[in-house]
Structure formats: structure tokens, C-alpha cells
Amino acid sequence: MTGIYLDNNATTRVDPEVLAEMLPLFTEQFGNPSSMHGFGAAVGGKIEWARQQVQALLGAAHDSEIVFTSGGTESDNTAILSAVEAYPKKREIVTSVVEHPAVLSLCEYLEKKRGYTVHRIGVDGKGNLDLDAYRAALSENVAIVSIMWANNETGTIFPIEELARMAKAAGAVFHTDAVQAVGKIPMRLADSAIDMLSLSGHKLHAPKGIGALYVKRGLRFRPMLRGGHQERSRRAGTENAPGIVGLGAAAQLALLHMKDENTRVKDLRDKLEGAILAAVPACFVTGNPDNRLPNTSNIAFEYIEGEAILLLLNEHGIAASSGSACTSGSLEPSHVMRAMGVPYTAAHGATRFSLSRETTEAEIDAVIAVVPGVIERLRTLSPYWTGAAPKAFTPAYS
């Protein structure tokens, strides 16, 4: 596939340098790290190298705090299940309404099948967490707080350190799904109140099927997968050695490129967003424009539907994403848009552009040239579009 890929919050391309690091693990260095021979030892050494790279990216105090998993979903599930098992007398969970399904579905399961009380903290029109409700939900009965660092749809960043400190003060374990934040936000977990953190390889130019869970030293932990003694018995199963080494290489590169993400990539995002807002009437940025990931722009186009937008963009070789119901096969627009109170007239047309360090200015210019025409074309088909573009459009909810 060629084209302009602005869907990096969905997944990223594996960096060629990452792939080069991985390839020998499939052929020459195929040993099982648990084996008592040279084949295994070589692989074991590489896995420990990779662990140190992830440690460095997260600013963790010890490399043993990194547990390799199959990805974000497994890390999230492991973290939450570990805390509820380690603190069986605490029967409450605190999370937010805008979490990834990996957290929301598990919490719903624990609520329905195991009788947990789940506090889902709401957000305001810009996607900011309701801190008063959060404070009120914390108590000594809370086993775990699981709040995402940055939202995958809007890029909105939560004040994660403040939230972690409040949770610790209440005696709860604090976990954060940082799948979108890792590699874009500088982190120093050694000095943080965060107990557990999930990350996913394929969001930072490593392959799919590899991720990690940070577990602070000293934290009570219960494994989800039981079996062999791999990962210090915290995650049984023969290590995905190529994936782990790929994640290590990707972590090293992410650290190297973090400044670029926050300067050049951010400027490109701002250029794209500014140009679209200036050229297209009746559209607005969702989430908090002043506090979000540098690579993400989510624009809601009123009176048209997201899947149709994506299909037309795809015809121009542009890949983006939408919170529209139709793209997911569900019938409701994204829970994040609904949680922010984005009106249905716009929620169905919410379109996410997510850049990466591979995005170029020429690509952004090409997208700027295409988007207004696509929106215009769909609006002429829409029974709700009167053609008279309201000037100085202000969304009802902001």
C-alpha cells in the first residue's frame, strides 16, 4: 500500500531498523531463553537488552519492573485483575467513561459477574476528567484506579501524576493505560506515584502482538497467565523473543525521536488542523486543543457521516479514522464523542487524523488540498446541509 497514512493512533509502520533487529531472532537466534545452552543464552541476553530500552523510555528505576506481554489489551487486563486479586476485600474500581474497551469491557465484566462497584468518572465537553467526581469516588474500598494517560480518539491528556497521587493517598493501586502516550510524552516513572502502566509495541513502530506492563517494585502482583517461570513468573509462556527485541529497538528509537514528535510533527498537525478549520465551514476540533498529544487532531464535520468521509479520502490515498458508528459495525457513534456531549449532528462525522514521525510536510499539504472538497461533496448529498454555511459557527456543547 502506498498513500498518505494519517492513522497512526490505530497502528504504525514497523521501523526498518526495528525489523532489522528482529530478523536474526527468527533464524539464527531461535533458541528458547530458558534453555541451558548457548542457543538460549544468546536470546536471553537480547531480551534483557530490550527490557533496559523500555526501562529507559519509561524512566523506570529498575529493568525488572518491565513485564513483556502480547500488547495493550493483555497489559490492561493483567493490571486490573492483579489488583482485584491482590486486594480481595476492596470491592470498588475507579475508571473513566472514555477508556479503551480493553479496560471498559473488563470493568463491566467485574461489575456484572463478580459484583464489583465500578465508578466511571465523566468528562467535560473538552474531554477533561471531572476531578471532583474522581476525588469523591476514591476511598479505602477502591482496589484499583485505571485511567488512561492520553485518549486515543482525541489525544486529550489527563493529569496522570496528580490522579496517581490522589489514588495513592486513598490507598488504591493506580494503573494507567499509556498506549497512546508512550513515546510522545516524556516519562519518569521512577519519581512517579504510578504503580502500573500499559504500553503497546505497534503504536510506536514495533510490530503487533508485543507490549509491556510496568509494575512498580514492591507492588503486590498476581499473574493472569500461569505456567512457566518466564518474566519472573509474572507472565508465563515462552517469550515472543523477536517481538520483545523489536519493542526494545522501537523504544530506543522513540526516545531518540521524542523531540521531533513534539516539535516538527506537532507543527504539521497544527498546520493541517488550522488549514481545515479555515477552509471548511461548520466543523470543530473535539477534545482539549490545549492539552493533547502532539500527533492527534480529531475534527467533527457537521451534517455528514464519517464512513463516507473515510471512503472518499481513501480514494485520494489518504488514510484516517472515524468515531462514526458505521465504521465499527456498531450503530452508535464513539463512546468518547458521546461522553463529551458532542451533538449527534457532529459525532457521526468526527474524523481523526493521527500523524507520526514518518509524516512529511508534502503529505500534509496534499491532505489540506483534498479535505475541503470531500466534505463539500458529501454535504451536497446531505438532506441536513442547507448550503448556507453558518458564519462563526459555535458548537452547542462547548
Add this chain to the structure above:
Amino acid sequence: MWNYTDKVKEHFFNPKNAGVLDGANAVGEVGSITCGDALKLMLNVNPTTEVIEDARFQTFGCGSAIASSSALTEMIIGKTVDEALKLTNRDIAEYLGGLPPEKMHCSVMGAEALRAAISAYKGEAWDDDHEEGELVCKCFGVDAAMVERAVTVNGLTTLEEVTHYTKAGGSCQTCHEKIEDVLEAVLARTGALKPAAKPAAGMVGLDAIKPLQANGTVSAPAAKLTNVQRMQAIMMAIEELRLQIRQDGGDVELVDIDGKDIYVRLSGACSGCSQSSGTMMGLQMKLVEKLGEFVRVKPASLLPAGM
């Protein structure tokens, strides 16, 4: 990514009859912006001949919603009002070469808009005011009559299918029991739940399964076929099964062969038939036996794009 047919793409990228029809004398509006799709169908009906002389649409919705609207207008222009009323959502879906199951509600929206427009033309009260049928799904404003129509026309048998076709039950889910009540009533009336008297064509009944035999009694697969021989063998096997399928009012057609993937199109009574996957499996078993190699039989709708 949805597997849209070329026909759907054609009608989405170059919709026919889009826009406002000035002086329309029959207008039907269904759906709403809240629900995620809406269609305004405008017709120009000749009062003397009752022929639909022109049709236009405006649609808010996804690719298949726009394509279904465009297809609908093409299908009804030139028809009389009464001829048009005979069209069902299945006709729209078939005209488009099929829609993904989750998108069938787009074809239903087209059929409903047509009924609404013709009711308006005839000066009848459109039953959208729900005197005729109880509102089953409040989230999407679907009444029992609409669920019944979708179930009857498309031969639906499960709650999930009803949601795919009408959207009913796709949001808060509190109406699932009500939908199941309607579904069960229709199925009881049509007898669709009675076990089939004989297995559908190509379906393997339990009595037909023989235990594996020792080596030597199974005819060894022929020596490796050339590509042409292989293609002929596939065509012959399909022709053989076709005779059976035709007796049941269906038909099957070979669309493409891509290595191990054999793409076929089921039509007639087979399309939308709940047994069609069984028919496919039967065909696959037959081909595996004839060719002496493993193949996969797939519906033509799964053909990779650009083929």
C-alpha cells in the same frame, strides 16, 4: 474495511440522481441525524399514468446508505407506483451485488423511504405515527410492522440479524425481548422454524457421514492436474451440484478461481437463505474430493478489491 461490491462503490463514488427534485409530488423521509443515517426521497409521479418519471435523493449516512439510495432511484424511475411498491430491500441489496450483513439496514432504509413517499403521494397516512404497530425500539424509532417486514422479506431468524437489517436493538438493548417476541410470532406463522424435511442441497446430513476408511479403499487423488484440467474439474463439480441446487429454486455460479480460493455466487432462493453457508460447505467438500487437494469455497462478495 468493509468488503463493498464494485456496484456499491460505483453508486457511492458516482451517485445517480442526487440532489433536490423541484416540484416533487411525492416525498418520503426516513431516519434521523441522531440515528446516523437519514434519507429524503423525492419523486415526480405522473398523475395520469402513475409512472415515476423522476426520482432524486438526499442522504446523510455511510457509503452503503448513499449507494442504496442511488440504486433505489435507478430502480424505480420508469416504474408505476404500484410496480415500485413491490420492490423490497432485498431487491435493492441484490441490485448492488449484496451488502455486508451489518449494512443491510441501509437497503431497508431505502425500501422504507419508498413506501413513505408513495403513501404521501396516495394521501395515505404513513404508519410511521405508530398507530398500526407498537414502537419496538425507541432508540432508532422502529415499530413492530417494520421488524415484521424485514423478517418476512429477508427470511431473518435471529435477533442479531434483525438489528443488522433494521438497527432495532442496536443501542440500549432494552428492547431485545420485544424484538424476539415479534420475531417468534412471525417465525411461528411462516413455519420457518420447522426442521427441514431433507437436508438442503449440498448440506451433509449426519447419516451421510461415513467413518474414515483404511488406506487403499479411498480412491487416490488423480495425478497433479494442469491449470486447465483443474479449472475444468472445478467447473464440472459446480455444474453437478447446480442441478440439485436448481431443484430447490436456487442457483450457483463460478465467479473466480484464485489459487486455493474458489469464489462462487449463490442466487435465487439461495441468496439470504440461512442454509447458504451449508451449501457452500457441501460444494467445498465436493471440490476437495474431486480435486484431491484442499480448497476454500468463498462467496464472491469476499473477492479482494480490484479483482
